[in-house]
Amino acid sequence: MTFENLKKLEKEVQQCKSCPLYISRNNTVFYDGSENAKIMLIGEAPGADEDKSGKPFVGRAGKLLNEFLHSAGINRDEDLYIANTLKCRPPENRKPTKEEKAACERYLRAQIEIIKPKIIVLCGATAMESFLDKKFKISKVRGQIFENIEGYKGIKFIPILHPSYLLRQHSTDVGSPRDLTLKDLIMIKKTALN
């Protein structure tokens, strides 16, 4: 598949009615960043700001993510391709259901196949559960590198804490969720360069 296929895929997503979320969406949210990125960052699903703009991670959590990326030396526009497990907003920002994830999964898989990232950053528990053992706790496995995931040979998967969670954690002390997230992102940047 080529980048041209990404455009076709985005158009398909814009017309998708495979799960009931199409009824309440204002916009589908397909991606942000660069198709040439070595790092793909996958979040949960669009929120109100994302549904309004059609771009992922643009609300408060997105702004905090931008700050962390900047501090870690990661350029959001050039170094990352950003997508979500769901392309439409669940009402009241509730967690995606199993059925919604199953219906939307093929789009994310196609994005991965086209982008061919070296690293996939799983941002938060929902994204992590889509690829790794559902019994894992994000707080325990964040910052670890998972390889040889079935169907994704050659890609390193690294879970990190979701910026929505970090919005409620203000400490920057050593070992705090914010401190650990910054360290994880610095490690991700170094891993992408190697």
Ligand code: SF4
């Ligand atoms: S969330 Fe995914 S499967 Fe559901 S309508 Fe939107 S694009 Fe289609």
